[in-house]
Amino acid sequence: MGYLRLRQLCLVAQDLEARADEICRTFGLSIAYRDPHVAEFGLANVLIPMGRQPVFLEIVSPIAADTAAVRYLERRHGDGGYMFICDDADWDRSRRRFESMGVRVIRSGQADDDPPAQSMQLHPKDTGGTLLEFDRHGAGEDLRGGYRWAGHQWQSHIREAPVVSVQGVEIQSADPVRLAKHWARIFDRPLGTENVLEIDNAFVRFVPDQDGRGEGLSAIHLLMANGADDQIDLCGVRFHLHDGT
Secondary structure, X not given: OOOEEEEEEEEEOOOHHHHHHHHHHHHOOOOOEOOHHHHHHOEEEEEEEEOOOOEEEEEEEEOOOOOHHHHHHHHOOOOEEEEEEEEEOOHHHHHHHHHHHOOOEEEEEEEOOOOOEEEXXXXXXXXXXXXXXXXXXXXXXXXXXXXXXXXXXXXHHOOOOOXXXXXXXXXXXXXXXXHHHHHHHHHOOOEOHHHEEEEOOEEEEEEEOOOOOOOEEEEEEEEEOOOOOEEEEEOOEEEEEEEXX
């Protein structure tokens, strides 16, 4: 059975430890893994599972001067949303679609050991919005199965509450209608009302630039097991909290 779903969101921060601690304390979450391999890109990171059918929150921070993350922090004037990463059962078909659209793949890889994975990142100038990545994992439909980027023990860091699920994100743009239509073509999904794109487990809502920081991933929506609707700003992103009781 095919699926196309949100699997990981990435934020970029000047101070990795402070922002990771702040988010974990606020939402009762636990760091599952620090990936040593991201050092080759001049980064340090943490991976944090969120929700009962987990979506990962990654936070990255530059450890070298001349990196894409440094340039992104400068361009967007501080911490903020950085990547939207999908789990795509029809990975090969999607790659052919990107090629036919002229959307460039800037990084692609395949690992056949345990756990296996295929991955491709798309050129942000060809997608707009935020850096997009499409992966396919050996665990298939099982969202608690092996996930290469999170190590072998990440499941012990799942927290059932207070975060129930990641519902979706907002991407701000000077021209949200144009961007929404373009992403609908990239994802090969119909565009709904109010510039909302739906994939299997999450929505992407395209909104006008609300803070003058330019185009980017600006908000994350969480379904919570405790309390009323609320919102909080963390790591340059607005978290919208929705009462799931």
